[in-house]
Amino acid sequence: MTAIPLALDGYLDELPVADDGGLIARFRVVSSPTDDVTDETVWACRTTDPHLAHTLLTLMRPGDLLRVGGHLTLPGRGDEGGPRLDVDALELLAPAPAMDLAEMVLDRYGPYLVVLDPDTDSVPVFTETGAWVGAAQNADAITDLIHAHETGTPPSS
Known part of the structure:
Protein backbone atom coordinates (compact mmCIF):
# COMPACT_ATOMS: atom_id res chain seq x y z
CA MET A 1 0.00 0.00 0.00
CA THR A 2 1.08 3.54 -0.70
CA ALA A 3 0.47 6.29 1.90
CA ILE A 4 0.34 9.92 0.77
CA PRO A 5 0.30 12.81 3.30
CA LEU A 6 -2.96 14.74 2.94
CA ALA A 7 -4.94 17.45 4.74
CA LEU A 8 -8.42 18.50 3.74
CA ASP A 9 -11.43 20.47 4.92
CA GLY A 10 -14.88 18.95 4.73
CA TYR A 11 -18.13 18.23 6.48
CA LEU A 12 -18.71 15.24 8.74
CA ASP A 13 -21.18 13.15 6.72
CA GLU A 14 -22.78 11.10 9.51
CA LEU A 15 -22.08 9.91 13.03
CA PRO A 16 -18.74 8.12 13.30
CA VAL A 17 -18.77 4.38 13.99
CA ALA A 18 -16.68 2.93 16.81
CA ASP A 19 -14.65 -0.23 16.29
CA ASP A 20 -12.49 -2.18 18.72
CA GLY A 21 -14.25 -0.88 21.83
CA GLY A 22 -14.15 2.76 20.73
CA LEU A 23 -10.40 2.83 20.08
CA ILE A 24 -10.93 3.18 16.32
CA ALA A 25 -13.42 5.57 14.76
CA ARG A 26 -14.55 5.24 11.16
CA PHE A 27 -16.24 8.21 9.52
CA ARG A 28 -16.78 9.99 6.22
CA VAL A 29 -15.92 13.55 5.27
CA VAL A 30 -17.53 15.30 2.31
CA SER A 31 -15.25 17.82 0.64
CA SER A 32 -15.68 20.07 -2.38
CA PRO A 33 -13.10 22.47 -3.82
CA THR A 34 -15.86 24.59 -5.41
CA ASP A 35 -18.82 24.09 -3.02
CA ASP A 36 -20.69 22.66 -6.01
CA VAL A 37 -22.34 19.29 -5.34
CA THR A 38 -20.99 17.92 -8.64
CA ASP A 39 -17.43 18.44 -7.38
CA GLU A 40 -17.96 16.73 -4.01
CA THR A 41 -15.76 13.86 -2.90
CA VAL A 42 -16.67 11.55 -0.03
CA TRP A 43 -13.55 10.50 1.87
CA ALA A 44 -13.56 7.28 3.88
CA CYS A 45 -11.61 8.06 7.05
CA ARG A 46 -10.52 6.28 10.19
CA THR A 47 -8.42 7.09 13.19
CA THR A 48 -6.67 4.74 15.58
CA ASP A 49 -5.71 7.60 17.92
CA PRO A 50 -7.90 7.01 21.01
CA HIS A 51 -8.11 10.74 21.78
CA LEU A 52 -9.29 11.60 18.27
CA ALA A 53 -11.69 8.64 18.28
CA HIS A 54 -13.16 9.83 21.59
CA THR A 55 -13.52 13.38 20.26
CA LEU A 56 -15.25 12.17 17.09
CA LEU A 57 -17.58 9.84 18.97
CA THR A 58 -18.58 12.26 21.72
CA LEU A 59 -18.19 15.84 20.48
CA MET A 60 -18.68 15.87 16.72
CA ARG A 61 -22.00 15.74 14.90
CA PRO A 62 -23.02 15.47 11.27
CA GLY A 63 -22.57 18.73 9.42
CA ASP A 64 -19.57 19.91 11.45
CA LEU A 65 -16.88 21.48 9.27
CA LEU A 66 -13.60 19.70 10.00
CA ARG A 67 -9.99 19.90 8.97
CA VAL A 68 -8.50 16.41 8.92
CA GLY A 69 -4.90 15.47 8.29
CA GLY A 70 -3.22 12.15 7.87
CA HIS A 71 -2.14 9.71 5.20
CA LEU A 72 -4.18 8.64 2.21
CA THR A 73 -3.74 4.91 1.84
CA LEU A 74 -4.16 3.59 -1.67
CA PRO A 75 -4.70 -0.14 -2.05
CA GLY A 76 -2.19 -2.07 -4.08
CA ARG A 77 -2.91 -4.90 -6.43
CA GLY A 78 -4.70 -7.68 -4.53
CA ASP A 79 -5.47 -5.48 -1.48
CA GLU A 80 -9.03 -5.50 -0.24
CA GLY A 81 -10.97 -2.29 0.22
CA GLY A 82 -10.60 1.08 -1.39
CA PRO A 83 -8.61 4.16 -0.55
CA ARG A 84 -8.98 5.63 2.95
CA LEU A 85 -7.56 8.52 4.92
CA ASP A 86 -5.84 7.41 8.14
CA VAL A 87 -6.39 10.52 10.28
CA ASP A 88 -3.84 11.66 12.84
CA ALA A 89 -4.93 15.32 13.13
CA LEU A 90 -8.42 16.74 13.58
CA GLU A 91 -9.69 20.28 14.01
CA LEU A 92 -13.26 21.58 14.28
CA LEU A 93 -13.46 24.60 11.98
CA ALA A 94 -17.18 25.32 12.48
CA PRO A 95 -19.99 23.45 14.22
CA ALA A 96 -23.00 22.36 12.22
CA PRO A 97 -25.54 25.15 12.07
CA ALA A 98 -28.38 24.89 14.55
CA MET A 99 -31.57 23.84 12.88
CA ASP A 100 -34.36 26.39 12.86
CA LEU A 101 -37.37 24.18 12.30
CA ALA A 102 -40.83 25.27 11.23
CA GLU A 103 -42.34 21.78 11.44
CA MET A 104 -41.55 18.30 12.73
Missing part, protein backbone atom coordinates in the same frame (compact mmCIF):
# COMPACT_ATOMS: atom_id res chain seq x y z
CA VAL A 105 -38.65 16.62 10.95
CA LEU A 106 -37.36 13.04 10.92
CA ASP A 107 -33.56 13.02 10.69
CA ARG A 108 -30.96 10.26 10.45
CA TYR A 109 -27.86 9.87 12.62
CA GLY A 110 -26.18 6.87 11.00
CA PRO A 111 -28.38 3.87 11.90
CA TYR A 112 -30.51 6.02 14.24
CA LEU A 113 -33.60 8.12 13.55
CA VAL A 114 -34.56 11.19 15.55
CA VAL A 115 -37.75 13.24 15.63
CA LEU A 116 -37.08 16.98 15.81
CA ASP A 117 -40.14 18.96 16.85
CA PRO A 118 -39.94 22.78 17.07
CA ASP A 119 -42.57 22.75 19.84
CA THR A 120 -40.42 20.77 22.31
CA ASP A 121 -36.75 20.45 23.27
CA SER A 122 -36.99 16.68 23.89
CA VAL A 123 -35.82 14.53 20.96
CA PRO A 124 -37.08 10.93 20.63
CA VAL A 125 -34.41 8.56 19.27
CA PHE A 126 -35.01 5.17 17.61
CA THR A 127 -32.87 2.67 15.74
CA GLU A 128 -33.60 2.38 12.02
CA THR A 129 -35.37 -0.90 12.81
CA GLY A 130 -37.77 0.99 15.09
CA ALA A 131 -36.35 -0.01 18.50
CA TRP A 132 -36.67 2.70 21.14
CA VAL A 133 -33.34 4.19 22.29
CA GLY A 134 -34.60 7.02 24.50
CA ALA A 135 -35.35 10.72 24.55
CA ALA A 136 -32.50 13.21 24.44
CA GLN A 137 -33.11 16.31 26.56
CA ASN A 138 -32.32 18.49 23.54
CA ALA A 139 -30.71 18.26 20.10
CA ASP A 140 -27.22 18.77 21.54
CA ALA A 141 -27.62 15.62 23.69
CA ILE A 142 -28.53 13.25 20.82
CA THR A 143 -24.98 11.97 20.28
CA ASP A 144 -24.53 11.40 24.04
CA LEU A 145 -27.71 9.31 24.14
CA ILE A 146 -26.65 7.28 21.10
CA HIS A 147 -23.16 6.74 22.52
CA ALA A 148 -24.67 5.61 25.83
CA HIS A 149 -26.97 3.21 23.98
CA GLU A 150 -24.07 1.72 22.00
CA THR A 151 -21.77 1.33 24.99
CA GLY A 152 -24.41 0.35 27.54
CA THR A 153 -23.47 3.21 29.85
CA PRO A 154 -25.86 5.80 31.24
CA PRO A 155 -25.93 9.08 29.26
CA SER A 156 -23.90 11.94 30.74
CA SER A 157 -25.92 14.82 32.16
Whole structure:
Protein backbone atom coordinates (compact mmCIF):
# COMPACT_ATOMS: atom_id res chain seq x y z
CA MET A 1 0.00 0.00 0.00
CA THR A 2 1.08 3.54 -0.70
CA ALA A 3 0.47 6.29 1.90
CA ILE A 4 0.34 9.92 0.77
CA PRO A 5 0.30 12.81 3.30
CA LEU A 6 -2.96 14.74 2.94
CA ALA A 7 -4.94 17.45 4.74
CA LEU A 8 -8.42 18.50 3.74
CA ASP A 9 -11.43 20.47 4.92
CA GLY A 10 -14.88 18.95 4.73
CA TYR A 11 -18.13 18.23 6.48
CA LEU A 12 -18.71 15.24 8.74
CA ASP A 13 -21.18 13.15 6.72
CA GLU A 14 -22.78 11.10 9.51
CA LEU A 15 -22.08 9.91 13.03
CA PRO A 16 -18.74 8.12 13.30
CA VAL A 17 -18.77 4.38 13.99
CA ALA A 18 -16.68 2.93 16.81
CA ASP A 19 -14.65 -0.23 16.29
CA ASP A 20 -12.49 -2.18 18.72
CA GLY A 21 -14.25 -0.88 21.83
CA GLY A 22 -14.15 2.76 20.73
CA LEU A 23 -10.40 2.83 20.08
CA ILE A 24 -10.93 3.18 16.32
CA ALA A 25 -13.42 5.57 14.76
CA ARG A 26 -14.55 5.24 11.16
CA PHE A 27 -16.24 8.21 9.52
CA ARG A 28 -16.78 9.99 6.22
CA VAL A 29 -15.92 13.55 5.27
CA VAL A 30 -17.53 15.30 2.31
CA SER A 31 -15.25 17.82 0.64
CA SER A 32 -15.68 20.07 -2.38
CA PRO A 33 -13.10 22.47 -3.82
CA THR A 34 -15.86 24.59 -5.41
CA ASP A 35 -18.82 24.09 -3.02
CA ASP A 36 -20.69 22.66 -6.01
CA VAL A 37 -22.34 19.29 -5.34
CA THR A 38 -20.99 17.92 -8.64
CA ASP A 39 -17.43 18.44 -7.38
CA GLU A 40 -17.96 16.73 -4.01
CA THR A 41 -15.76 13.86 -2.90
CA VAL A 42 -16.67 11.55 -0.03
CA TRP A 43 -13.55 10.50 1.87
CA ALA A 44 -13.56 7.28 3.88
CA CYS A 45 -11.61 8.06 7.05
CA ARG A 46 -10.52 6.28 10.19
CA THR A 47 -8.42 7.09 13.19
CA THR A 48 -6.67 4.74 15.58
CA ASP A 49 -5.71 7.60 17.92
CA PRO A 50 -7.90 7.01 21.01
CA HIS A 51 -8.11 10.74 21.78
CA LEU A 52 -9.29 11.60 18.27
CA ALA A 53 -11.69 8.64 18.28
CA HIS A 54 -13.16 9.83 21.59
CA THR A 55 -13.52 13.38 20.26
CA LEU A 56 -15.25 12.17 17.09
CA LEU A 57 -17.58 9.84 18.97
CA THR A 58 -18.58 12.26 21.72
CA LEU A 59 -18.19 15.84 20.48
CA MET A 60 -18.68 15.87 16.72
CA ARG A 61 -22.00 15.74 14.90
CA PRO A 62 -23.02 15.47 11.27
CA GLY A 63 -22.57 18.73 9.42
CA ASP A 64 -19.57 19.91 11.45
CA LEU A 65 -16.88 21.48 9.27
CA LEU A 66 -13.60 19.70 10.00
CA ARG A 67 -9.99 19.90 8.97
CA VAL A 68 -8.50 16.41 8.92
CA GLY A 69 -4.90 15.47 8.29
CA GLY A 70 -3.22 12.15 7.87
CA HIS A 71 -2.14 9.71 5.20
CA LEU A 72 -4.18 8.64 2.21
CA THR A 73 -3.74 4.91 1.84
CA LEU A 74 -4.16 3.59 -1.67
CA PRO A 75 -4.70 -0.14 -2.05
CA GLY A 76 -2.19 -2.07 -4.08
CA ARG A 77 -2.91 -4.90 -6.43
CA GLY A 78 -4.70 -7.68 -4.53
CA ASP A 79 -5.47 -5.48 -1.48
CA GLU A 80 -9.03 -5.50 -0.24
CA GLY A 81 -10.97 -2.29 0.22
CA GLY A 82 -10.60 1.08 -1.39
CA PRO A 83 -8.61 4.16 -0.55
CA ARG A 84 -8.98 5.63 2.95
CA LEU A 85 -7.56 8.52 4.92
CA ASP A 86 -5.84 7.41 8.14
CA VAL A 87 -6.39 10.52 10.28
CA ASP A 88 -3.84 11.66 12.84
CA ALA A 89 -4.93 15.32 13.13
CA LEU A 90 -8.42 16.74 13.58
CA GLU A 91 -9.69 20.28 14.01
CA LEU A 92 -13.26 21.58 14.28
CA LEU A 93 -13.46 24.60 11.98
CA ALA A 94 -17.18 25.32 12.48
CA PRO A 95 -19.99 23.45 14.22
CA ALA A 96 -23.00 22.36 12.22
CA PRO A 97 -25.54 25.15 12.07
CA ALA A 98 -28.38 24.89 14.55
CA MET A 99 -31.57 23.84 12.88
CA ASP A 100 -34.36 26.39 12.86
CA LEU A 101 -37.37 24.18 12.30
CA ALA A 102 -40.83 25.27 11.23
CA GLU A 103 -42.34 21.78 11.44
CA MET A 104 -41.55 18.30 12.73
CA VAL A 105 -38.65 16.62 10.95
CA LEU A 106 -37.36 13.04 10.92
CA ASP A 107 -33.56 13.02 10.69
CA ARG A 108 -30.96 10.26 10.45
CA TYR A 109 -27.86 9.87 12.62
CA GLY A 110 -26.18 6.87 11.00
CA PRO A 111 -28.38 3.87 11.90
CA TYR A 112 -30.51 6.02 14.24
CA LEU A 113 -33.60 8.12 13.55
CA VAL A 114 -34.56 11.19 15.55
CA VAL A 115 -37.75 13.24 15.63
CA LEU A 116 -37.08 16.98 15.81
CA ASP A 117 -40.14 18.96 16.85
CA PRO A 118 -39.94 22.78 17.07
CA ASP A 119 -42.57 22.75 19.84
CA THR A 120 -40.42 20.77 22.31
CA ASP A 121 -36.75 20.45 23.27
CA SER A 122 -36.99 16.68 23.89
CA VAL A 123 -35.82 14.53 20.96
CA PRO A 124 -37.08 10.93 20.63
CA VAL A 125 -34.41 8.56 19.27
CA PHE A 126 -35.01 5.17 17.61
CA THR A 127 -32.87 2.67 15.74
CA GLU A 128 -33.60 2.38 12.02
CA THR A 129 -35.37 -0.90 12.81
CA GLY A 130 -37.77 0.99 15.09
CA ALA A 131 -36.35 -0.01 18.50
CA TRP A 132 -36.67 2.70 21.14
CA VAL A 133 -33.34 4.19 22.29
CA GLY A 134 -34.60 7.02 24.50
CA ALA A 135 -35.35 10.72 24.55
CA ALA A 136 -32.50 13.21 24.44
CA GLN A 137 -33.11 16.31 26.56
CA ASN A 138 -32.32 18.49 23.54
CA ALA A 139 -30.71 18.26 20.10
CA ASP A 140 -27.22 18.77 21.54
CA ALA A 141 -27.62 15.62 23.69
CA ILE A 142 -28.53 13.25 20.82
CA THR A 143 -24.98 11.97 20.28
CA ASP A 144 -24.53 11.40 24.04
CA LEU A 145 -27.71 9.31 24.14
CA ILE A 146 -26.65 7.28 21.10
CA HIS A 147 -23.16 6.74 22.52
CA ALA A 148 -24.67 5.61 25.83
CA HIS A 149 -26.97 3.21 23.98
CA GLU A 150 -24.07 1.72 22.00
CA THR A 151 -21.77 1.33 24.99
CA GLY A 152 -24.41 0.35 27.54
CA THR A 153 -23.47 3.21 29.85
CA PRO A 154 -25.86 5.80 31.24
CA PRO A 155 -25.93 9.08 29.26
CA SER A 156 -23.90 11.94 30.74
CA SER A 157 -25.92 14.82 32.16
